[in-house]
Amino acid sequence: MLLLGMAVGSFAIPDASKQVWLQIDRLRLVAPALLAIAELCLAGWLILGLRRAPRADPHTDRLLAASAQRYFGQGVTARLMEFEARVWYYGLLMRRPPKFEGEQHFMTAKAGGNASNQMAWIALMVIDIPLVHLLLHYIWSPTAAWVATALTVWGLLYLVADYRATLVRPVSLTGEALLVRCGALAADVAIPYAMIASVQRVPSPQRRLKGKRYFRHQGEMNVEISLREGAALATLLGGAKPATHAVLGVDDPAGLVKALAARLT
Template identity: 30%
Template sequence: MLNMTFTRLPFLLLFLTIACYIWFYTSPTFLNEYGTYQPEWPLLVDALITIPLVCYLSIKDKKQASIKAIAYCALIILFGAYFIPAQQKFIWHYLEQARYLVLALVLFVELIVIASVIAAIKTNLNTHADPDESLITPLKRWLKSGPVLNLMQFDMRMWVFCLFAHKIKSENYIGDQHFWYANKDDAKGNALGFIFLMVFEIPIAHLVLHFAWSPLAANVISLLSIFGLVLFIGEYRAMSRRPISLTHTHLIVRYGLYNPLYIVLDNIQSVSPHHEFVPRSNEVNRYNFSGVPNIEIKLRSPIGGKSKIYLGVDSPSMLLNSLCKGTNNKN
């Protein structure tokens, strides 16, 4: 717990620094001679010395500390570009130009890392190993377990299914029995419809925004829309390739691009048919693309704070029967 607090210290310091300097540069007080003296040097010291130093002291992983220090410095330089009065800027003008170079360098390094991971994953996909394991093994060489690893798993799975879905064989996933969900309430057809709509909408929206608003806004929104299109394509291809699987000890819930959820059969209190809408809740996990979930799983011990799991599958009776047999055998 204490280690986690130290890890968050640079972000808390960044937030506090920005809040304090917003007040310093916008409010006339005796500290800035009532608005007549608002120099750049205090923010310069905090941006280039204080925050990087705190990053290196509080984060053990020096690579992660360096990336955060550079990113936080770039954010403060961006902040200073808008809040420091123009007549008080002397060094800041040069930093404003340099931040683009630094950000480009960081992006370039991260793209090389991602490209290396994708290459390793592509190589592993040619084997008969579980595709999810093939995905996480290269990532673990770069990242430790935690939210960042979970996010990167999802992100890399999106790109892998978008670009290399043809290399993924469903039979390679771990499991004695596989169950599917792509045809429930025509989920796969709906996803394909959204993809076609986005393909037609993106260029039209780009032209409208370009001439009616601004070229920059059009480019930003179009890039975000293209990212969303990649997400939908990856989800669409994952639906028919990533199964929900049952082993003699676990139910492995793989659903589209979601990170897999491993449920120990001994931890299943009950499993039953379900036919009602399930509202969002802190105690509920829903795996369902369209319509309402058709299977309810109650857990003895919560997983990640979730005590109920709701699934939407093509053949609920088959999964129910298999789960009942599996849990009865374990009991």
């Protein structure tokens, strides 16, 4: 967002009014380099930390969260660092499916072709990269082409991480709560059983309604959880947003409804 603001300012502000912006313009090449260094340092820290993962904690997701909180506290920065670490882990570093908390697990990859649809978007993006690179190279400049390609590949890492996380990260029933996981790019949400009023199967697609929290991805939603009055669900940056329902899609909706209903009684 910072780099985008600098680029917009450089084009939007007239040259006669750029007394201060001339100093900011000098950072346009420095800022991307610092950003790249920061990302590489994060990846290195993650690799070193994961070497000790089986000994420290068999649950990799829990290890990533604990490591971010140890260095950055409980605030927004820690949540963002955990998010970035998860992207690097699932995008490049995961070699075998990790372990997850919970007593019963329900996958989401096949719900409405969720994982297949994500792979289709990744394939389209991969095909698009060389075409756009050549187009920018000849109609603009080689530098612009390489910058656009680098940013696109970086964005592709997020899509790959989300796809690989969808294949292995389940919705789980723990001792006291339903733990909703939705790929790598959405916040994990723990819904205590005491907060749940009822659960039922629903047809797809679901219309977006105020008060409902949707965990859809690229598939279909088939389970709707009604929440008690005053319920609030966690967001990506650590806050909580009021919600009346949680709607999600799993491969075995009948099994999840039956298992969760049993927990509620």
